[in-house]
Amino acid sequence: MEMSLIVSSPPKFTIRRRDLLHNNKNLMIICSSASKSQIGFGHIIRCPNLPLSVTAHSKTAISTKASDRNTISNSKDGVKIYVGLPMDSVSDCNGIKHSRAIAAGLKALKLLGVEGVELPIWWGVAEKEAMGKYEWSGYLTLVEMIQKVGLKLHVSLCFHGSKEENIPLPKWVSEIGASQPDIFFTDHSGKHYEDCLSFSVDDLPVFDGKTTMQVYKGFVESFKNSFSPFMGSTITIDQLYSSAIRNSGAGEFQCYDQNMMRHLKQQAENLGNPLWGLSGPHDAPTYNQQPILNTFFKEAGSWETPYGDFFLSWYSSQLISHADRILSLAASTFSQTPIVVSGKLPLIHSWYKSRSHPAEVTAGFYNTINRDGYEEIAKIFSKNSCKMILPGMDLLDEQQPTESFSSPELLLADVRTACRNQGVEICGQNLNIAGTPKSLKQIEKNLAGGNGINLFLYQRMGGEFFSPKNFPLFSGFVRSLNQMELDSDDLAVNEREAAVYVPGKNRKLQTIGFGHIIRCPHLSLRVTAQSQSTIFTKASDRNTITNPKDGVKIYVGLPMDSVSDCNGINHSRAVAAGLKALKLLGVEGVELPIWWGVAEKEAMGKYEWSGYLTLVEMIQKVGLKLHVSLCFHGSKEENIPLPKWVSEIGESQPDIFFTDHSGQHYKDCLSFGVDDLPVFDGKTAMQVYEGFVESFKTSFSPFMGSTITGITIGMGPDDIRTACRNHGVEICGQNLNIGGTPKSFEQIKKNLAGGNGIDLFLYQRMGAEFFSPKNFPLFSGFVRSLNQLELDSDDLAVNEREAAVFVPGMMLNATAGDP
Incomplete structure (x- = not known):
């Protein structure tokens, strides 16, 4: 080399x-x-049978046959x-x-x-x-x-x-x-x-x-x-x-x-x-x-x-x-x-x-x-x-x-x-x-x-x-x-061969690197597919589009790795831009994953909340609400392990992890079998979790109620909803696929409609795919339709310069298995 x-x-x-x-x-x-x-890479489409070539649009992507060169x-x-x-x-x-x-x-x-x-x-x-x-x-x-x-x-x-x-x-x-x-x-x-x-x-x-x-x-x-x-x-x-x-x-x-x-x-x-x-x-x-x-x-x-x-x-x-x-x-x-x-x-x-x-x-x-x-x-x-x-x-x-x-x-x-x-x-x-x-x-x-x-x-x-x-x-x-x-x-033979569309614009190669941002100094921000048809509202007329009291409250998930394992905010400016865009669109709030492996990384009982507190302050400043997910597992996809001290204990006691028939241990998850076993210096897993949750409660108490409003639970198929209804359990909704289609949004609306008793929906997850010219306009229309928002003449762009809203690109892998 x-x-x-x-x-x-x-x-x-x-x-x-x-x-x-x-x-x-x-x-x-x-x-x-x-x-x-x-x-920041905006959009990546993998081509398993082709070497990778990149162009502006998949329809005109240049590819080379693997067999040829x-x-x-x-x-x-x-x-x-x-x-x-x-x-x-x-x-x-x-x-x-x-x-x-x-x-x-x-x-x-x-x-x-x-x-x-x-x-x-x-x-x-x-x-x-x-x-x-x-x-x-x-x-x-x-x-x-x-x-x-x-x-x-x-x-x-x-x-x-x-x-x-x-x-x-x-x-x-x-x-x-x-x-x-x-x-x-x-x-x-x-x-x-x-x-x-x-x-x-x-x-x-x-x-x-x-x-x-x-x-x-x-x-x-x-x-x-x-x-x-x-x-x-x-x-x-x-x-x-x-x-x-x-x-x-x-x-x-x-x-x-x-x-x-x-x-x-x-x-x-x-x-x-x-x-x-x-x-x-x-x-x-x-x-x-x-x-x-x-x-x-x-x-x-x-x-x-x-x-x-x-x-x-x-x-x-x-x-x-x-x-x-x-x-x-x-x-x-x-x-x-x-x-x-x-x-x-x-x-x-x-x-x-x-x-x-x-x-x-x-x-x-x-x-x-x-x-x-x-x-x-x-x-x-x-x-x-x-x-x-x-x-x-x-x-x-x-x-x-x-x-x-x-x-x-x-x-x-x-x-x-x-x-x-x-x-x-x-x-x-x-x-x-x-x-x-x-x-x-x-x-x-x-x-x-x-x-x-x-x-x-x-x-x-x-x-x-x-x-x-x-x-x-x-x-x-x-x-x-x-x-x-x-x-x-x-030359690309067909669209599948040409499926290489390289990530969007994130002025800093980042996890959140939103794809395209056009700044509108005289306008508040709303985003649609193209600048010619960008929808905006005049700052003099309104600061935000708000949900009616009886509408479904929409929360959008923040990137899984919003806070680094060193307790810094990953791509804070891109996150801040995204928060403002969501606030101006009229969503209720955001959902934030808080990882055990980040906040209690070094030693049992030694908590470091600084990065998450900074992010919560950013959310509060924008005026959004917050749901928090406390994640007591790791994620290989997001490169977030369990706490260091847990992994060290697991080296000598591997049976604290889930284990399959072949004997392979899954070191991102503690086995349910240790919930009540004192394997952590005399403490059970549940006692360790309780200490973490108590510390979270104490550290974030100034935000409870006003900014932090709850913890979300994923929605299962219809038979689970029937069981919940029979026992008086309230349900919140969530999607699994970022790249929504008109049909998938209609399905969400069908699940939220009428007597289903759902007044909160978690949309997963903020990033380039979410903010892409294809998906964000669909999401914007979804929010408006849920809350019966009507656009007036002030919502029409006067010219292309005024319509400058081009949101940044980001590399994101959201799957049905996201925590």
Whole structure:
């Protein structure tokens, strides 16, 4: 297996939001994707007799007969394409997030003919608990999956955190930072950025006597040893730096930690100008300030004075020195291996057409109308025999806002000239997932002819990447790069053969990753099949469509894994969007599975409710009611085991589990035979369950009655309903299949109608299939018909823009056996 490594170090100096939002979510060492993509995959249809190919619609899906070929391969002379995996593919508990969705995506990429994938490996995940204590198990499992599919791999080692991906620095680093905050980048106001270590501590022994570079060295050595069986001929190391513009500004200088200030003072004194070392520029712009009017960067401003040249030269030298150290570290570590090291340079193109280039300068690149700032960077890459990865090859000047003075094309040309002068090889990368024909043509233009680029990293796998709009464009791009022609065997023979419809849009590869969301700032939200016929209500007229008092109350099940085994909310923004959509549609509430294996994971009687409490607060805030399912079993499909301590007892006493005739134990379920046996440190299963339920009751008491209204019981066939009626038992209803048809909804209404005495129905379960353009309109009509809601003229979309409601895609496997 060929592996390539991208090493990411703490980001650049400035915090710059425009580049994060519009072009540089993958900035130098911060492996933060332009799409924030995890994998949300919307819809997956399995084709057991065919290899997997993906297109926009099943009717036009492209397939290949298994008997004819196993894959579409790149020509030897073509550009090698690597697709980035989701940023959070491995959780901070070292589990694979959405492994089935990732596996399906890997197969689709292999069959399309891409060369491999790129995987971010986070310092905060792999060395989380203590310095020198490495945990690679999750990443190793994922690498084995990639190897099994037959793809190659680039690895990004990320020595920073990411608030967007909810990935902090290692716990022990953050603890040191709590008492020594100057280890972090710091701006003029004194704000510390706790996701990034300052370059000033590269060689300071702040970590129990070790310097930052020594700590990084240990991490890289451990990575090398652990992944040596997979290493082949290439590993790329990407040097990324953090940079984010706020609104229309250019960012701030990030040099105000005490260590950096001490170095500045010493440099100024060495030059005989001690006053220059007292602080950074007094007239430097703030984050949101227009940078070329009345600031350091204005025409004939301080940046062109001797002091300005001194400060900017010093500031830039900190970044260059750090780049040299980190690339040298990587190059020396892999010097005896067949590994090629690469570094990634950000494309800070805002304000490039101004004379002072404020966005680049605050990011640490002293590149102005008077000075070439990239020649020195290219020399560092050349010195360490590293390739350079250049993002932004999909960007066109014509797409940039005029007020930003931006020119990605000119900047890219300048950097490539510097690389050519220094003999540095270049790899390409895009910044925007949602490619257009124009942007993909721009990539082809940048890769064509004598440009000497033979490897391109396409960012990043997930729902948006696999959407019906974007994946066909990407597929055509891959074929065009490698001059591949389709023959008659590439055409789907019938709809069953063509049944490959890749998951919808979930800006982050997630379990809930709802498929398509169009935001309507002036409207409240209701969703139907297509934007042209989207139904909405004016916010000024009503906030929600409410159920009449006598109507059937509808509750919609939340995703089975809404709370992770580390007690975090999985895909909180997607869940929040779904809750709002349900509230505005008029459902009564939601149903939440609470898992024994999550809430009492570590030890008997040690309960951790924080994740579920946070989710209940979200539900309460939206104004929905809640039913809770307490699940005293595990689920292999959802990758949720029984509590760790129960499984440990089961290792020595396997008969606590259900067991079949062959002697196989089912370790997701305790046998009824131990209900009253004291097998858990003297306690019976029922006593353990009682403790769990009591703790739940106590912890959630503030929500009882007002938000939490009950526990649901599934409805059986008609003979059970007759028995319930005979004994005065009230019944609640539930469906089994998400993908409803008009007939199945009519059957539900028939079961709920008349004298059946059912006033509550649980609809299973929220996710991409539920929110798909096919199913959600059917569900919406079902809700309205149950509650006799009539639409008036205000419910009709005025135009397509107003009707922008496109709900996100999600990977979900709901079955009749769901708990």
